[in-house]
Amino acid sequence: MAELSFQNTSVAFAHKSDAELSKARMLFKSFNYPALLTYGPAMAKVAVGLGLKFTIKKTIFEQFCGGETIHECDRAIDSLAKSGIGTILDYSVEGEESESTFKLTAAEILKTIQRAKGNKDIPFSVFKTTGVMSSEVLEAASLAIENNDIKDILLVENHLNVSLKSDWQKGFARFMSLCNAAANSEVQIFVDAEETWLQPAIDLMATHAMEQLNITRAWIFNTLQMYRHDRLAYLQYQVAENKCKYGYKLVRGAYMEKERARAVKLGYQDPIQPNKESTDRDYDAAVEFCLENHSSVSVCIATHNENSSMLGASLLAKQGLDNGDMKVSFSQLLGMSDHISFNLSNRGYRVSKYVPYGPVLAVIPYLTRRAQENSGMAGQMGRELALIESEIKRRKR
Numbered sequence: 001m002a003e004l005s006f007q008n009t010s011v012a013f014a015h016k017s018d019a020e021l022s023k024a025r026m027l028f029k030s031f032n033y034p035a036l037l038t039y040g041p042a043m044a045k046v047a048v049g050l051g052l053k054f055t056i057k058k059t060i061f062e063q064f065c066g067g068e069t070i071h072e073c074d075r076a077i078d079s080l081a082k083s084g085i086g087t088i089l090d091y092s093v094e095g096e097e098s099e100s101t102f103k104l105t106a107a108e109i110l111k112t113i114q115r116a117k118g119n120k121d122i123p124f125s126v127f128k129t130t131g132v133m134s135s136e137v138l139e140a141a142s143l144a145i146e147n148n149d150i151k152d153i154l155l156v157e158n159h160l161n162v163s164l165k166s167d168w169q170k171g172f173a174r175f176m177s178l179c180n181a182a183a184n185s186e187v188q189i190f191v192d193a194e195e196t197w198l199q200p201a202i203d204l205m206a207t208h209a210m211e212q213l214n215i216t217r218a219w220i221f222n223t224l225q226m227y228r229h230d231r232l233a234y235l236q237y238q239v240a241e242n243k244c245k246y247g248y249k250l251v252r253g254a255y256m257e258k259e260r261a262r263a264v265k266l267g268y269q270d271p272i273q274p275n276k277e278s279t280d281r282d283y284d285a286a287v288e289f290c291l292e293n294h295s296s297v298s299v300c301i302a303t304h305n306e307n308s309s310m311l312g313a314s315l316l317a318k319q320g321l322d323n324g325d326m327k328v329s330f331s332q333l334l335g336m337s338d339h340i341s342f343n344l345s346n347r348g349y350r351v352s353k354y355v356p357y358g359p360v361l362a363v364i365p366y367l368t369r370r371a372q373e374n375s376g377m378a379g380q381m382g383r384e385l386a387l388i389e390s391e392i393k394r395r396k397r
């Protein structure tokens with residue numbers, strides 16, 4: 001069999017008709033108009049207000065989202081499943097921070113866990129902690145953890161201001177109820193990583209959940225952002241504790257500009273690596289470390305980076321593991337890097353896609369980030385567009 005290659009566009013786009021490919025080409029091309037990126041989000045809101053929701057739904061929404069509800073995602077789930085790719089239902093609504101919204105979000109995430117239960121086409125669930133508790137409480141808890149070197153999550157509330165205690169207790173209870181529901185349903189769940197000033201509390205909750213629930217197998221996965229210069233050491237320290245089975249989703253990190261700007265503004269050391277090369281080096285070292293420790297660590301290599309994906313694939317063989325070993329998986333976002341997802345899956349690797357869903361208006365911030373990420377010919381867009389064009393040409397031959 002020929003070697004794994006991400007340049008095989010016939011495999012990458014086999015699930016797309018000619019018309020769908022042309023539509024994707026037009027969409028990626030449109031991201032190169034700066035005015036559209038600047039005014040697009042506001043225009044999209046007006047368009048929804050004017051009853052043009054259908055137009056948005058049939059263009060950018062359709063490329064990057066599964067639907068407005070779990071039920072509407074059925075088509076995306078089935079389509080990915082035909083190529084052996086799993087779905088991760090990602091409720092992507094970014095709303096106000098209030099107790100009622102947190103309860104609604106937690107209830108929705110519970111539904112995704114129930115939908116995933118016993119369903120091989122939905123191998124993981126996912127949630128963002130800021131969806132189920134306030135950033136203010138998470139930040140205060142994180143500060144308390146760092147200042148007092150707290151290692152036990154149950155001690156955090158003793159260090160919180162009285163006004164935040166009840167919100168912390170409710171938020172932590174919601175966090176644990178999601179983790180418990182996932183483990184009881186035998187569904188693996190990712191806790192997404194967020195900003196560094198919220199992360200100590202998220203890490204401690206996720207570690208607590210892992211120690212409680214990852215007894216025979218990793219059900220709970222914490223996420224590590226390798227653009228942070230302290231994460232490789234953190235990973236090594238955690239695994240050396242050897243208290244349970246560990247689950248990690250490895251990402252590079254999504255908040256670099258925000259992190260750097262805050263560090264400058266408040267005058268503390270930048271938590272981010274000095275350059276892209278250092279991020280890449282630590283990302284690949286983390287992949288290697290997880291694979292070497294596969295007896296106690298399960299890993300999801302969540303990236304659109306070809307080199308890191310290729311490295312993960314080659315290390316499975318080096319460790320004597322089957323391509324489809326349950327402890328190692330790969331993940332990309334819906335509508336992006338199909339050349340990685342479909343070619344890996346075609347070779348029997350375990351692959352899944354984040355499939356964001358939610359009401360059109362509520363997912364506009366998510367869609368805006370995808371459009372910005374895909375702007376500029378040099379970056380991701382150049383690559384996506386080149387691959388789509390090369391497949392269109394190949395089909396015409």
Ligand SMILES: Cc1cc2nc3c(=O)[nH]c(=O)nc-3n(C[C@H](O)[C@H](O)[C@H](O)COP(=O)(O)OP(=O)(O)OC[C@H]3O[C@@H](n4cnc5c(N)ncnc54)[C@H](O)[C@@H]3O)c2cc1C
Binds near residue numbers: 191273275277331
């Ligand atoms: C399935 C999936 C799940 C994800 N979950 C999360 C999550 O929970 N939390 C989260 O924060 N992000 C998450 N992300 C986004 C992720 O962190 C990256 O922003 C995105 O995937 C781009 O990184 P890459 O590895 O795909 O590719 P690449 O294009 O190789 O890397 C780009 C990334 O490198 C880093 N980088 C770029 N320039 C520099 C520089 N000058 N110095 C240092 N580092 C630099 C940044 O992290 C940037 O995003 C997820 C991505 C995927 C695919």
